[in-house]
Structure formats: structure tokens, C-alpha cells
Amino acid sequence: MKRITIVTSYPINAEPVIKNRLQPYIDVLIQHGFTVTLISGDYETPVFSFEHEVNFLYVPKPDVQGVGFFSRAMQEFKHANQLLKLVNYQKADCVLLTIPSMFLLFRSGILKHSRKVIDVRDLTWEYLSSDKLTFLCVKKILSWFAKQKFGRFSLVAVTNTTEFSKMECYYGLNPQQLHMLPNGVSKQQFDILSNSNRSKNSKPTICYIGNVGVAQNLTLLVDVATRCPEVDFLIVGGGNDFNRVKKYVHDKNVKNVEMTGRVSWDSIPSYYEQADILFAQLGSDYKGAMPSKLYEYLASRKFIIYGGCAQAAEVLAEFDNNIVIQPDSIDALHQAVCEALKRLSKNYLSNLNRDKIKSMYIREDNISVFVEKLEGLL
Numbered sequence: 001m002k003r004i005t006i007v008t009s010y011p012i013n014a015e016p017v018i019k020n021r022l023q024p025y026i027d028v029l030i031q032h033g034f035t036v037t038l039i040s041g042d043y044e045t046p047v048f049s050f051e052h053e054v055n056f057l058y059v060p061k062p063d064v065q066g067v068g069f070f071s072r073a074m075q076e077f078k079h080a081n082q083l084l085k086l087v088n089y090q091k092a093d094c095v096l097l098t099i100p101s102m103f104l105l106f107r108s109g110i111l112k113h114s115r116k117v118i119d120v121r122d123l124t125w126e127y128l129s130s131d132k133l134t135f136l137c138v139k140k141i142l143s144w145f146a147k148q149k150f151g152r153f154s155l156v157a158v159t160n161t162t163e164f165s166k167m168e169c170y171y172g173l174n175p176q177q178l179h180m181l182p183n184g185v186s187k188q189q190f191d192i193l194s195n196s197n198r199s200k201n202s203k204p205t206i207c208y209i210g211n212v213g214v215a216q217n218l219t220l221l222v223d224v225a226t227r228c229p230e231v232d233f234l235i236v237g238g239g240n241d242f243n244r245v246k247k248y249v250h251d252k253n254v255k256n257v258e259m260t261g262r263v264s265w266d267s268i269p270s271y272y273e274q275a276d277i278l279f280a281q282l283g284s285d286y287k288g289a290m291p292s293k294l295y296e297y298l299a300s301r302k303f304i305i306y307g308g309c310a311q312a313a314e315v316l317a318e319f320d321n322n323i324v325i326q327p328d329s330i331d332a333l334h335q336a337v338c339e340a341l342k343r344l345s346k347n348y349l350s351n352l353n354r355d356k357i358k359s360m361y362i363r364e365d366n367i368s369v370f371v372e373k374l375e376g377l378l
Contacts, residue, residue, distance in 0.1 A: 002378060004029060005037040005092040005113075007083055009076070009101035011061050012046040016265050017211065017292065019046070021121070022098070024186045024363040026054060032371050037090050039083055059083050073103075080107045088112050093378050100124045102142060105149050115377060117155040119181070120163060127215075127285050147171050154377050157181040157370060162288040162311040181370050183292035184361035185299050193299040194354045196272045204341055205232045206305075207275035209268065210293040212239035212259075216281050217328055219248045220307070224333050225257045231337065236271045238262030272300045277340050281307035283327050290315055299357045301349035305336045321350035 006025065010018045026036050026048070036054045040046055041061030048054065059082045062075045080103035087095055094115040097104045100122035108116065125142035128135045150156060150171045157179045158164050164180055167173045185193070199205055212218055218235060222245065225233045235245070238261050249257050263271075272278075278297045282289055287310035294312060297304050304322035306312060313324045323339060325332040 001035050002033060002094075002375070003035045003037070003090075003092045004094045004096060005039065005087055005090045006096045006098065007039045007087055007104060008098045009041045009061060009080055009083060009104055011042040011058075012040050012048075013042050013044065019048070020186060020189065020265065021183070021292070021363070023048060024367055025098075025119075028364055028367045028371050030054075032368075032375065034371075037092065039086055039090075041079065041083070057086060059086060076101065077103045077107070080104045081110070084108065084110050094374065102146070106142075106145050108149055108152065116153050117157070117374060117377075118150070118153045119157045120167075121159060121183070122289065123163060123166065126166075126288060129285060143170075153177070155179060155374060159183050160288075160290045160311050160315070166288065179370055179373055181366055182361055183290065183295060184363045184366060185292075185295045185357065186363045189296060190299050190358060190362060192269050193272055193296055194301065194358070196269070196275075196300040196302065196349075198349065199274055199276045201232065201274060201276065203230065203232050204276045204344060205234055205274050206277045206279055206337065207234045207236060207271055208279045209236040209271055209275075209296070210280065210291070212237050212242040212245060214241050215283055215286055216241070217283060218245045218281075220281065220328060220330060220333060221279060222249055222252065222254055222257055223330050224337060225254050226252065227330075227334050228337060229256055231256065231341070233257045234271065234274065235259045236263060236268070272296075272302070275300075275302055276344055277303045277305060277337070279305045279307075279333075281327050282312065284309060287311060295357060295361050298350075298353040298361075301351065301354050303340050303343060303348070305333070305340055307333060319350070319353045319356060321348065321353055 008018060012019045029036050030053055038054055039057045042058040043060045045056045062079055084107050092113055095111055095113045096117050096119060098119040099105055102125050125139055128139040130136045150173055156173060156177055158167055159182055164178055167178055168175060221233060233256055246259050280291055280293055282291060290312045298319055306316055306324050307327040316322050316324055323336045325336050
């Protein structure tokens with residue numbers, strides 16, 4: 001029996017995105033005969049559909065809401081240390097770290113296990129602004145630390161071509177050490193979302209479904225809503241920028257914007273049913289990222305407006321039924337909305353997008369290839 005310990009610093013119960021990503025991982029590992037231990041930043045046992053098959057351990061993640069950058073970094077560093085010390089008590093043939101928590105990477109040297117692999121969802125330190133000298137220096141220091149650590153892993157999974165190239169060219173990893181593992185969607189999510197129907201709303205509805213964070217800058221969507229009173233706007237999800245955006249809606253007295261707050265995954269399909277147009281955005285500082293929500297959007301066959309550049313724009317160019325615009329531009333988004341509304345008259349759902357997601361971006365299929373590669377190391 002092969003044993004693997006998976007570590008994430010995030011609280012799975014509070015972060016549906018993390019749970020949706022880890023569930024297919026664990027499903028596939030169990031199918032391949034692994035005994036799985038999962039260590040997370042939860043306050044209680046994470047809720048999955050197979051509690052009896054997985055050994056759950058957790059170290060509560062500190063609350064860093066409203067805490068300054070350096071104080072937050074120190075708390076997350078300490079938390080990563082606690083998680084990894086707990087790993088050292090586990091008997092495992094392999095340890096799998098999954099980040100965007102950079103401190104799990106930076107403290108990985110304390111691990112006693114000889115076989116270590118890392119699942120890189122985001123190079124978060126790369127997103128630090130280069131405009132301020134302090135953050136530029138911190139960014140360079142963190143990049144240097146990361147460069148020292150990545151080479152110690154037997155296998156490094158990345159989500160897209162930008163990350164693959166960065167790992168090879170900047171961090172000096174051998175291509176054989178790297179594995180492309182796109183975010184994609186689970187089989188269950190795909191089966192549900194691909195059956196989304198055309199909306200039956202009396203007014204066109206534009207939906208954002210996902211994390212309400214600073215990177216998404218959703219006040220932009222509110223500003224466009226003031227220009228389009230004939231359209232309903234729906235923001236589904238919570239996050240660290242939720243209260244600011246909600247206050248912005250209230251202060252501007254915008255009547256055609258509804259914000260739901262955080263909802264369970266079980267509720268998400270009904271919001272996809274309501275959507276005529278799906279919106280997503282990441283600022284230019286995040287040009288190397290491919291938001292996982294875009295795979296969900298594409299699976300639903302609905303029309304997509306994406307504000308962003310580089311990696312995500314390149315992926316969307318392989319699909320149809322979407323418009324890519326520069327991020328953080330009210331005029332560009334307003335123009336895209338007007339264009340999308342014209343296209344809606346064709347009542348079009350993209351089967352091409354659905355079929356391409358099915359053939360290339362189902363998580364379980366891609367994770368199976370990764371696990372087979374992992375087994376070759378044991």
C-alpha cells in the first residue's frame with residue numbers, strides 16, 4: 001500500500017475552490033491504491049464525501065484579515081512551520097505540497113521525507129507590485145528563495161505554459177522535472193455545468209461567479225451597471241473585497257446589481273442557469289494566471305467577457321463565444337457588454353467550448369496522468 005501526505009495551508013471548509021481542486025486529486029490517488037493523509041488549515045475536520053477513506057489532520061490557519069503585509073507574512077510563515085512539522089510525524093512514501101501559500105515552499109527544507117512533489121497553483125510572490133521599491137526588493141528576495149527550493153522536489157506540477165516556461169527558464173528546472181496540470185473542472189462539475197440552459201430572464205443578466213477579491217476589481221462591473229440600467233448584474237461569491245464592493249453598490253445606489261455573498265457549490269448551477277453573459281477579470285499584475293473559473297464558464301457554453309491579458313487571453317483564443325478586453329477599463333467593458341448583448345439575439349450556446357473542455361480539461365483525467373508519473377518515482 002502506497003502512502004501519501006497532502007498539505008494545504010488553506011481551510012478547506014471555508015474555501016470551496018480548494019475543496020473542488022483537492023477532491024479529484026484524492027479520488028484518483030485512492031483509485032490508484034494510495035492511502036491518503038490530508039493536512040489543512042481548517043478549524044475542524046474538512047468535509048468531503050469519503051471521510052472514512054482519508055486521514056484528516058489540521059492546524060487552524062490564523063486570521064490575517066486587515067493585518068499588514070509583513071505581520072501577515074510572519075503569521076503565515078509560523079503556520080507553514082506548524083503544518084510541515086506535523087507532516088514529519090506521518091509515515092509516507094511521498095509528500096505532496098499544494099500551494100499558493102509560498103511559505104509551504106520556503107519551509108519545505110524541514111521535511112524529512114526523501115520523496116517530495118509540489119503542486120503549484122500560483123506563483124503568488126510574482127504578483128507583488130514592482131512600482132514600489134520595498135515590494136520590488138521583497139519580490140526579488142522571495143523569487144531567489146523559491147529558486148533554491150524548487151530544485152529539491154522530484155516533481156513539480158504547474159497549471160499553464162507561462163508557469164512552465166518560468167520554471168524552466170528562470171527557476172532552472174529540468175523539463176523532465178515538470179508536469180503540466182491545468183486547473184480544469186471536475187467530472188461532476190462538468191456534467192452539471194455543460195447542461196446549463198439558456199436563461200429565461202425577462203432582462204439580460206450578466207453574472208460574475210467566483211472570489212470577490214482585490215485582483216478582480218469588481219467595482220468596475222458596478223460602474224458599467226450604472227451605464228446599462230436595462231441589464232441585471234449578479235455578483236456571486238465572497239472574498240476579502242466583498243464588503244468594499246457592497247458598500248460601493250450602496251453608496252452609488254445602484255439598483256441593478258445584486259450581491260449574494262459566499263454560497264455553497266450546490267447553489268452555483270442555478271446561478272449559471274440565470275446567466276446570459278459571464279464576466280471575469282484579473283488585473284495586469286496577474287498576467288501569468290489562468291483563473292480556474294474560466295474553465296467552468298467555458299463548460300457552461302455561455303458567452304464570456306474576460307478582462308485580462310497574456311496567459312488567460314491565450315487560452316481563450318482557442319475557444320469561441322467570448323470577448324477578451326484590457327482589464328480595469330470601464331469603457332472597454334461597457335463596449336464589450338454592448339457587443340455581447342447584440343450577439344445574444346442569436347441565442348447561441350457553444351458546444352465547441354463544452355467539447356474542448358471535456359477532451360482537454362477534466363481534472364480527474366489530467367490528474368491520472370500526473371499520478372502515473374508520480375508512481376514511477378516511488
